[in-house]
Each structure stands twice: as C-alpha cells, then as structure tokens.
Amino acid sequence: MSNQMRSRVPVHQMPKVRAKHTGPTIKRLWNYLNKQRAALLMVYIFTVLSSLTALLGPYLVGVTIDNYIIPRDYMGLIQICLIMLAIHLFGSVVTWVQAYIMTALSQNTVLHLRKDLFSKYQKLPISFFDKRSTGELMSRATNDIENVSSTLNQSVTQLLNSIVTLIGSLVIMIILDIPLTLVALISIPLALVVTRNIAKYTKRYFKEQQQHLGDLNGMIEETISGQKVVKLYRQEEKETLRFREISERLNQVGIKAQMMSGMMGPFMNVVNNLSFALIAAVGGWLVFQGQTQVGVVVSFLSYSRQFGRPISELANQYNLIQSAVAGAERVFEIMDMKTEHEGEHGKPITNIQGAVRFDDVSFHYHPDKLILQNISFTAHPGEKVALVGPTGAGKTSVVNLLTRFYDIVDGAITIDDVDIRQIDKDHLRRLMGMVLQDAHVFSGTIRENIRFGKLDATDEEIEQAAVLANADTFIKRLPQGYDTMLSTEGSNLSHGQRQLLTIARAILADPDILILDEATSSVDTRTEMHIQEAMKVLMQGRTSFVIAHRLSTIQDADTILYLEQGRLVEQGTHEELLAAKGPYYELYQSQFQRVVS
Numbered sequence: 001m002s003n004q005m006r007s008r009v010p011v012h013q014m015p016k017v018r019a020k021h022t023g024p025t026i027k028r029l030w031n032y033l034n035k036q037r038a039a040l041l042m043v044y045i046f047t048v049l050s051s052l053t054a055l056l057g058p059y060l061v062g063v064t065i066d067n068y069i070i071p072r073d074y075m076g077l078i079q080i081c082l083i084m085l086a087i088h089l090f091g092s093v094v095t096w097v098q099a100y101i102m103t104a105l106s107q108n109t110v111l112h113l114r115k116d117l118f119s120k121y122q123k124l125p126i127s128f129f130d131k132r133s134t135g136e137l138m139s140r141a142t143n144d145i146e147n148v149s150s151t152l153n154q155s156v157t158q159l160l161n162s163i164v165t166l167i168g169s170l171v172i173m174i175i176l177d178i179p180l181t182l183v184a185l186i187s188i189p190l191a192l193v194v195t196r197n198i199a200k201y202t203k204r205y206f207k208e209q210q211q212h213l214g215d216l217n218g219m220i221e222e223t224i225s226g227q228k229v230v231k232l233y234r235q236e237e238k239e240t241l242r243f244r245e246i247s248e249r250l251n252q253v254g255i256k257a258q259m260m261s262g263m264m265g266p267f268m269n270v271v272n273n274l275s276f277a278l279i280a281a282v283g284g285w286l287v288f289q290g291q292t293q294v295g296v297v298v299s300f301l302s303y304s305r306q307f308g309r310p311i312s313e314l315a316n317q318y319n320l321i322q323s324a325v326a327g328a329e330r331v332f333e334i335m336d337m338k339t340e341h342e343g344e345h346g347k348p349i350t351n352i353q354g355a356v357r358f359d360d361v362s363f364h365y366h367p368d369k370l371i372l373q374n375i376s377f378t379a380h381p382g383e384k385v386a387l388v389g390p391t392g393a394g395k396t397s398v399v400n401l402l403t404r405f406y407d408i409v410d411g412a413i414t415i416d417d418v419d420i421r422q423i424d425k426d427h428l429r430r431l432m433g434m435v436l437q438d439a440h441v442f443s444g445t446i447r448e449n450i451r452f453g454k455l456d457a458t459d460e461e462i463e464q465a466a467v468l469a470n471a472d473t474f475i476k477r478l479p480q481g482y483d484t485m486l487s488t489e490g491s492n493l494s495h496g497q498r499q500l501l502t503i504a505r506a507i508l509a510d511p512d513i514l515i516l517d518e519a520t521s522s523v524d525t526r527t528e529m530h531i532q533e534a535m536k537v538l539m540q541g542r543t544s545f546v547i548a549h550r551l552s553t554i555q556d557a558d559t560i561l562y563l564e565q566g567r568l569v570e571q572g573t574h575e576e577l578l579a580a581k582g583p584y585y586e587l588y589q590s591q592f593q594r595v596v597s
C-alpha cells in the first residue's frame with residue numbers, strides 16, 4: 001500500500017507560499033545561535049575589531065597626504081606607512097580568527113537544528129508521513145538546513161561589520177566635513193527604495209525555489225525506489241518527462257530568484273557611484289575655495305565608499321537572509337507540528353491478559369470518506385483472530401487502529417477492558433508485535449536487525465529467536481553468518497528471508513498481542529511453509545490478529561472476521577461461517593475450486 005502516493009499535493013498545485021514570519025523566524029534562529037554564547041561573544045569582539053581597523057585606513061591616508069606628502073616629510077612618511085602596514089596585518093589576523101569561530105558556530109547551530117528536526121520526525125504521527133514524500137522530508141533536513149548554515153556563516157559577521165562600518169564612517173565623515181556628509185547622505189533614500197523593491201520579490205522566489213527542490217527530491221526518491229516497476233512498465237520516458245517538467249519549474253523560479261537578487265548589486269553600484277561623483281565634485285569645489293584640504297577630501301571619498309558598501313551589503317545580506325528564512329520556516333513548520341504524544345497523559349499498563357475488544361468502532365483517514373463502520377468483536381486472551389475480505393475492505397485499517405497509528409472516530413477499543421486511548425502509547429506499542437508483508441530491515445548486520453526487537457538481548461537470545469523463527473539455517477549459510485551486513489533495505493536477502501528475520505525480531509520482542517500480515521505469493525511453497533511454522537510458534541499463547549489472504553491458513557482461527565467495504569459482514573469460526581453459506585463460504589469455495597482445478 002503506498003500511502004505516500006495517495007494524498008500528496010504536487011507543489012505546482014499548491015497555493016503560492018511566501019516567507020510569512022520573517023521576524024519570529026530570525027528570532028528562533030538567533031536562539032539557536034545563542035546556545036553558544038561564549039563563541040558568539042568572541043565573534044562580536046573580533047568583528048568589531050576588524051571593522052574598526054578597516055575604518056582607520058582612509059583616515060591615515062588623508063593624514064599621510066596632508067601631513068607628510070605635501071610637506072615632503074620622508075621620515076614621517078616611512079613611519080606612517082609602517083604603522084598602516086601593522087594595522088592592516090592586525091586587521092587580517094583578527095578577520096581570520098573571526099571567520100574561524102563563526103564557521104564553527106554556524107556548523108554547530110545547524111547540527112542542533114538537524115538533530116531537533118530528525119527527533120521531531122521520529123515523534124510525528126503516521127498520518128503526517130502519509131501526506132508527504134520521503135524526498136521532500138529529506139530536502140528539509142538537508143537543503144533547507146544547508147541554506148541556513150551558509151547564510152549564518154556569512155551573514156552574522158557581515159551584518160555586524162556593516163553596522164559598525166556604517167556608524168563608524170558616518171561619525172568620521174561628520175568630524176571631517178559636515179557639508180560633504182550631507183551630500184553623502186543624499187544617496188540613502190534612493191538606496192532604500194531600490195533595496196525594498198527588489199527584496200520584496202526575492203523573498204517569494206527563494207521560498208518557491210526551496211519548495212520545488214523538495215518536490216524534485218520527492219520525485220527522484222520515488223522513481224529510484226520504484227525503478228523495477230518503472231522499467232517493467234517501460235515508463236522511463238514518461239518519468240524522464242515528469243522529471244524534466246519539475247526541473248524546469250525549479251529552473252524557472254531559480255532564475256527568477258537569482259536574477260532578482262543579482263539585480264541588487266548593480267543597482268546599488270549605480271547609486272554609490274552617483275554619490276561618489278557628487279562628493280568628488282563638491283569636495284573639489286571646497287578645496288578650490290580653500291575651505292578644506294586635499295587629504296580630507298581623499299579620506300572623505302574613501303569613507304563615502306565605505307559608507308555605501310554596508311548599505312549594498314546589507315541589501316545583499318537581506319537576500320541571503322530571505323533565502324535562509326524561507327528554509328528555516330520550512331524546518332520550523334515541521335518542528336511546530338503536534339507530536340504523537342503531545343497533550344496525552346496515558347497510563348502505563350502491565351501484566352496484561354490480552355483481551356481485545358472493538359466496540360462499535362468507526363474510522364476515517366479523511367473526514368469525507370468513512371473507512372470502517374460500526375465494527376464490534378472480541379478477542380479473548382490467547383485467541384487467534386483472522387481478518388479476511390476483499391482488497392480495500394479495511395483489514396489493515398483495523399490493525400492500524402490497534403497500534404494507534406491512527407485514532408478511531410467513534411466507539412472504543414479496549415485491551416483488558418482499558419480504553420487504549422487511556423494507555424500510554426509507548427506502553428501500548430510495547431505490547432504489540434507486528435510482522436508485515438513488507439518486511440522492513442535496516443542497513444546493519446543480521447544480528448542488529450533481530451536485536452531491534454529487544455535492544456538488550458544477548459547473542460544467545462538472538463540466535464534462539466532465529467532458530468524458533470526458522471531463520472537460523474539460512475543465516476548460518478551466509479558467509480559471515482549473523483554478522484552479515486544487510487545492504488539498504490536488505491536487498492541482499494530474498495523476500496522470504498527478510499520475512500523470517502522480522503519474525504525472529506518479533507519472537508525476541510516477546511509481545512502480548514501479535515499482528516501478522518500473511519505473506520502472499522511472493523515466496524516459494526517451501527519458504528512459505530517455514531514462514532507458516534514460524535508464525536505458529538510466534539502466535540502460541542498470544543492474542544493474534546492475522547490478515548489472511550489464503551483461507552487454508554486460518555481455518556483453525558478462533559474467530560474469523562469477514563470485512564467488506566469497511567463493514568463487518570460476518571464473524572464466527574470456519575465451520576460456523578461455512579454453515580452460514582454467506583460471503584465467507586463463497587470466498588472459500590472460489591479458493592478451493594482454484595486449488596482443485
């Protein structure tokens with residue numbers, strides 16, 4: 001069943017999303033940075049020092065012209081040049097240290113962010129994953145966070161540097177010449193208009209770009225994991241076309257985002273150059289009038305450049321920050337989602353007998369379509385309950401409710417007469433074992449995979465579980481036995497072998513209640529026999545729910561539930577249901593006839 005495919009909305013059909021909460025998002029990011037106060041303080045100090053040394057340069061150039069070059073003082077000139085050299089060297093060292101600390105700071109910040117995001121993923125309900133593709137969720141944990149990282153690395157120091165330079169050069173300009181300062185300030189309103197207008201668009205495009213990237217990742221993940229199906233149905237062409245379409249959308253919005261942010265630099269240059277020319281003209285005129293000295297005008301021109309630089313840098317930073325904010329918003333959006341356990345105060349449950357009761361249970365995944373209607377049945381401790389019925393009837397949904405992967409809409413489910421909504425979810429799931437058709441194994445050794453069922457199990461316990469699960473023989477035949485590494489999703493094992501491993505895992509976990517989704521036709525009869533035997537061992541003494549596809553395996557069930565379109569149409573033992581000559585009887589007949597013919 002591919003839930004992922006069912007209800008996901010493609011990005012191009014989504015409403016356009018803009019970075020909505022820039023201020024609060026930046027504040028939240030800042031809180032992450034602030035976790036490393038000492039390093040942040042060092043960055044402040046070194047950035048201010050580096051900006052101040054840069055500010056000294058033009059002043060010294062002016063002094064050099066007026067006090068040493070024009071009066072032809074060679075000794076003084078050499079001395080001041082050495083002083084300037086020392087100051088610049090000091091500035092370079094300080095800048096290097098500041099960059100070094102900032103890199104560590106931003107890397108540690110994204111490490112925290114990524115850890116928090118992943119642990120949030122682990123706590124979100126299954127319904128959350130139904131609606132999103134794996135690739136898209138990966139994109140948030142990689143691209144979006146990477147975006148935040150690179151921006152933090154550059155922007156924090158640049159912003160601080162820009163502010164110090166802006167204020168510092170303004171103060172020095174005022175000290176040097178007030179009329180010229182007023183001329184320099186003319187450019188500010190112009191710069192603000194340019195910045196605001198360009199930034200308005202870049203913010204929007206950056207967020208769209210991140211979304212399209214997520215969509216693209218989702219698509220790549222889907223087609224790569226479904227490569228066999230793609231090839232078998234010769235859909236390579238179609239998938240390539242689909243990929244091209246999504247890539248092109250990403251490309252278009254990427255171009256728009258880059259074009260918009262790229263316009264900032266040239267526009268600000270024009271504004272700065274206009275201001276530079278104006279100051280040069282007015283400054284020259286003041287020198288002709290004898291109201292100021294050449295050195296002062298030269299210093300002033302340098303400061304006016306320094307004054308203009310932070311404004312365009314701030315504007316550029318604004319772009320970068322927008323892109324990071326867009327990424328951070330996508331990360332925080334997930335972090336703000338309600339976790340499975342939030343607001344619940346379930347009680348622990350111990351020493352259970354394993355009596356399970358469904359009392360008039362109704363359920364839907366989406367409010368517009370009821371999936372299960374008024375289901376009632378009882379499983380006494382240790383009984384085997386089989387769920388049968390046509391595909392899509394709701395068998396998997398029934399067991400999904402038992403584990404509280406989803407919550408019921410109406411009615412009640414009880415275990416030993418306690419409503420499962422009152423039981424702590426971790427406790428509830430600890431009671432359950434599941435062996436699903438889609439036998440999931442993780443990359444790691446066979447031993448580690450079985451140990452997943454009980455983390456503190458000894459090697460003997462693991463091997464014992466494997467023996468009971470009929471898995472021991474095939475494991476021992478592998479070159480490294482229990483230490484054989486499984487590649488991603490166990491692709492170096494057959495489906496039947498993976499299933500036996502998951503049975504061993506469940507035996508080791510020793511659950512009170514079992515949920516088994518029977519293997520269908522994907523295994524050979526011999527392996528199936530092994531699996532059936534292993535499942536029998538597993539079911540002994542536990543209340544078990546078996547989703548059955550072949551009626552031959554569930555004839556000994558204590559209760560058989562026949563579901564059709566979300567309703568429990570019949571229930572009883574095999575003999576009772578045959579005698580009733582209802583839908584179960586018909587299904588049995590059809591399977592029996594198929595076997596006979």
Ligand SMILES: Nc1ncnc2c1ncn2[C@@H]1O[C@H](COP(=O)(O)OP(=O)(O)OP(=O)(O)O)[C@@H](O)[C@H]1O
Nearest residue numbers: 003006130365371390391392393394395396397398
């Ligand atoms: N995560 C989900 N989100 C939305 N609808 C779902 C989801 N899972 C199942 N459904 C729908 O619920 C109905 C019952 O599905 P369910 O998987 O419970 O049936 P089933 O009897 O187990 O089928 P099968 O024998 O094919 O596995 C189907 O119509 C299915 O489309």
